[in-house]
Amino acid sequence: MARDSRPAGDSAPAAHPPAVSELRDPRDQRIYEDWLATAGMGDPQQAGAAFLAMLRHLREQPLPPPQVLKVLEWLHPRVAEAVEQHFKRFSGKALPLSLPEDLAYRQVGALCEAMGAHYRALQGTQPGVPNPARALAANPLRLACLRGLEYAALQIMAAYAARRDVAAGLWQALHDQYVQAEHAGFAQHAGEGGAQTCAGAYAQPLLFALANPYGLLPRDARWLREWVGQWSRKAAVVSRIEKTAAYAVDLGGDAPAAWVAVDSPRPDRRYLDLGALRNTLRKRLHLLAAGHSPAEAALGADCAEPAASRLLKSLLTAWSAGAPASHFPRRPARPHATTAHVAIGVAATHRAMAGAWLERPNKPLWDYTTRGEPLTPRAAFAAPAAGEAGGMAWRILDESAMGFRLRLDNAGAAPRERIALQQLLAVRPHGATLHILADVRWLMQGDEGPATAGSNAAPSTFVTIGTRALPGLPRACAVRSLAQGADEASEPFIQAFVLEPPRGLPECLVLPSGAFQSLGGFEGRVELRLEDGVRRARLAGITQRGYDYECATLAPMA
Numbered sequence: 275m276a277r278d279s280r281p282a283g284d285s286a287p288a289a290h291p292p293a294v295s296e297l298r299d300p301r302d303q304r305i306y307e308d309w310l311a312t313a314g315m316g317d318p319q320q321a322g323a324a325f326l327a328m329l330r331h332l333r334e335q336p337l338p339p340p341q342v343l344k345v346l347e348w349l350h351p352r353v354a355e356a357v358e359q360h361f362k363r364f365s366g367k368a369l370p371l372s373l374p375e376d377l378a379y380r381q382v383g384a385l386c387e388a389m390g391a392h393y394r395a396l397q398g399t400q401p402g403v404p405n406p407a408r409a410l411a412a413n414p415l416r417l418a419c420l421r422g423l424e425y426a427a428l429q430i431m432a433a434y435a436a437r438r439d440v441a442a443g444l445w446q447a448l449h450d451q452y453v454q455a456e457h458a459g460f461a462q463h464a465g466e467g468g469a470q471t472c473a474g475a476y477a478q479p480l481l482f483a484l485a486n487p488y489g490l491l492p493r494d495a496r497w498l499r500e501w502v503g504q505w506s507r508k509a510a511v512v513s514r515i516e517k518t519a520a521y522a523v524d525l526g527g528d529a530p531a532a533w534v535a536v537d538s539p540r541p542d543r544r545y546l547d548l549g550a551l552r553n554t555l556r557k558r559l560h561l562l563a564a565g566h567s568p569a570e571a572a573l574g575a576d577c578a579e580p581a582a583s584r585l586l587k588s589l590l591t592a593w594s595a596g597a598p599a600s601h602f603p604r605r606p607a608r609p610h611a612t613t614a615h616v617a618i619g620v621a622a623t624h625r626a627m628a629g630a631w632l633e634r635p636n637k638p639l640w641d642y643t644t645r646g647e648p649l650t651p652r653a654a655f656a657a658p659a660a661g662e663a664g665g666m667a668w669r670i671l672d673e674s675a676m677g678f679r680l681r682l683d684n685a686g687a688a689p690r691e692r693i694a695l696q697q698l699l700a701v702r703p704h705g706a707t708l709h710i711l712a713d714v715r716w717l718m719q720g721d722e723g724p725a726t727a728g729s730n731a732a733p734s735t736f737v738t739i740g741t742r743a744l745p746g747l748p749r750a751c752a753v754r755s756l757a758q759g760a761d762e763a764s765e766p767f768i769q770a771f772v773l774e775p776p777r778g779l780p781e782c783l784v785l786p787s788g789a790f791q792s793l794g795g796f797e798g799r800v801e802l803r804l805e806d807g808v809r810r811a812r813l814a815g816i817t818q819r820g821y822d823y824e825c826a827t828l829a830p831m832a
Contacts, residue, residue, distance in 0.1 A: 318359035322381045325353050329388040339396050343414050346392055350421065353389055357382050357428065365435040366492025368694035369719045369737050379436045383429055390425035390447075393418045397454055416460040416472070422451045423475040430479040434487035435495060439720030446528040452476040452511075452544075453525055461511070474507035480523065480546065481509060483530035484592050489716035489740070491695060494585050500574055501589075505554055510547040514539055519595075521546040533595065548593050555590045559583060606672050611703040614680060616668045618693050620786045620822055623700040624769040627709045628750035628805075666691055670703065677712055677741040678703075684734050693717060693739060696820035698784070701741060711748035711771055711784065712741040713820050744825070746773030746782060749804060753783065755792070756799040756810065768793070772802065773825075780827045782817065790816055790826050799831065 332345060363378040364371060371379065396418040426448040433440045455461045455472035464471050481502045490498065511523075521531040526542045536545070561571040568577035617626035668680040678701060682691075693699075695717060700709040717739040752767035771784040783802075785793070790813065793800050798813040811828045818825040 318356045318363075319377065319381065321352075321356045322360070322385055325349065325356065326381075326384060326388055329392065332392065340414065342392065343396055343418060346389065346421070347417070350389070353385055357385060357432075361432070361435055366437070366490075366495060366695070368692040368697075369437060369717055370692065370735050371436060371719065375436075379432060379438065382432045383441075386425045386429040386432070390422055390429075390451075393422040393425065394451070394454075397422065397458070415458060416463055419451070419455040419458055419460050420470065420472050420475060423448070423455060423472050424470075426451050427475055427479045431482060431499065434479075434482060435499075437488055437718050439718055443528060445530060448476065448479065449523065449525045449527070464507075471507055473511045474509070477506040477509040477511060477546065478502045480521075480531045481506060481551075481593065484521065485589055486592065486716065488718045489695070493581065497574060497577055497582070497585060498589075504572075505551055508548075508550040508554055510550070511544050512547050513541075513544060515545040515547055517545075521548070552590060552593060555586050555593070559586050559590070562586075605674070608703075611705050612670055613667050613704045614670050614678065615702045615704075616666055616680065616682075617700040617709075618666075618691055618697060620698050620769065623698055623709075623711070624750050624771070626700045626702070627711070627748065627771070628769075671738070677715070677743050679738065679740050681736055681738045683736045693737065694821045698820060698823040699741065709748070710741075710743050711773070712743045713823070714739050715742045716740045744773060744782075744784065745779065746775040748773055748784070751805075752803040753785070753789075753793065753800050754803075755794050756801050767803065770802075772804065772828075780814070780829070781811075783811075783813070783826045783828050785824050785826060787819070787822050787824055790824050 328349070332342065337345070360378040360382045364375040367375050370376075397415065426444070430440055430444050430448065432438075433444070452461065452472065455476075461472045461476075482498060485498060487495065515536055517536055519533060519535050522534045522536075523531050523544045523546070524542060525544060531546055558571045558573060562568065562579060562583050568579060568582045569575050571582075573582055615626070617623045666682065668682050671679040671681055673679070680701070693714060695714055697714050699712055699714065701712055702709045717737065719735060719737050721735055749772045751770050751772050753770045754767045768785065768789050770786075770789070773782040773784060775781060783800075790798075793813060796813060796815055799810065800813060801808060801810050810831050812831055814827040814829040816824055816826055
């Protein structure tokens with residue numbers, strides 16, 4: 275993937291803030307307000323570049339700590355708004371991220387680091403900066419500790435939102451900032467008006483990391499961000515806990531919380547006591563089961579059932595104990611099958627499994643999926659580009675009876691192949707004759723090392739995914755509607771897959787998103803053309819929807 279040559283976070287060159295010699299009074303906050311008014315704030319990228327320029331300028335000013343804190347607090351809501359707009363650009367997107375999405379993500383990191391550095395300097399924790407904490411009263415120092423934690427946490431939350439690997443050092447920076455809050459005596463102090471505590475801000479990314487962040491739908495991730503912001507104060511961070519096992523954090527490490535056995539107290543370990551938080555989840559689930567709306571259960575006006583209940587139940591499990599033992603243990607890739615051919619998307623999957631593209635006129639389909647995006651018409655299948663292979667070779671990290679963990683190295687070199695959560699794909703391990711029809715259960719993008727040692731080239735991008743096989747033996751087929759009054763000879767076929775299920779389960783038809791309604795919906799009559807013949811059936815309902823597919827049950831013709 276091409277990279278921008280500008281420093282991380284910068285968009286277009288912004289006008290420089292006024293020099294120190296031009297300021298009538300360096301403590302005059304209006305100087306910064308006037309400059310920002312003319313710095314070019316047309317979009318979040320420009321605003322972020324202006325804020326970064328201002329923060330660099332602020333570091334050079336001989337201002338007393340209370341005045342620096344005042345300027346930072348004036349700037350804080352404006353930076354937060356720019357960050358929130360950037361989140362919308364890269365949250366939950368297909369991987370690898372496009373250049374604009376990647377630039378937005380990197381600018382969030384630059385803004386959080388710059389703001390956090392200023393707040394850390396006020397606490398005397400920034401290397402090479404004299405300790406100015408003695409010049410701050412108790413409440414301003416608590417505020418500096420809180421903001422430092424919030425920006426350290428926001429960097430980690432941004433990585434999860436972008437499905438990026440959390441960069442080395444970010445967890446350690448968060449732990450260090452919390453230790454500073456503890457040493458200053460502000461970890462549990464709520465301040466005036468019951469504001470957020472330092473411990474609550476510290477707990478937010480820890481809770482998010484336990485909730486399978488790389489496997490969350492964009493809608494669920496957005497809800498979870500709001501919920502942990504509301505409920506994180508209910509997660510107690512303690513040095514002792516009366517349990518045999520609990521989630522714990524190593525304050526000297528660079529990792530999130532892990533499930534450990536509780537032993538003798540250790541000065542560098544903190545436990546998460548989540549009892550009050552689990553009670554909050556149970557109360558919400560009880561209200562939803564009693565017929566109350568998500569808004570009445572204080573879950574947010576944009577929450578909807580049954581998705582809210584599903585997410586709450588998964589959180590109750592995730593925040594109750596360590597990961598349960600899998601019924602299907604994972605094993606390393608077999609020596610003779612360390613790679614797999616992967617076709618991404620319905621069209622490429624059909625080509626890989628059927629051996630040829632189904633030639634037919636494009637038929638417009640409406641996307642009826644529930645991914646929270648506007649309904650937009652799109653072509654059912656586009657013709658493949660010349661020379662397109664219909665798949666790529668991925669490295670198998672490990673496997674189980676349910677699916678694979680796969681990695682694509684140098685993913686930025688193949689921008690035509692973007693992959694999204696719950697997208698359909700076909701996996702064929704090296705040496706196998708049949709494909710496995712599966713979907714993506716989680717995915718993550720990471721960077722490692724420069725492309726060439728000793729150069730300024732961008733690091734190599736890799737994408738890691740976890741797959742889950744759809745139940746049943748898949749067969750590629752073509753399907754068309756047999757609606758009454760329609761001209762069957764002119765009705766186009768749609769690429770699909772028949773899943774021959776285990777005994778006792780209904781037969782399923784995997785279709786591109788929107789095709790269920792196009793074929794007549796519930797009780798719609800269809801004709802299936804398989805390699806060994808033609809048969810007719812009716813659609814009995816939808817059982818599952820993914821990013822680009824939907825699964826319908828089939829029943830015999832009445």
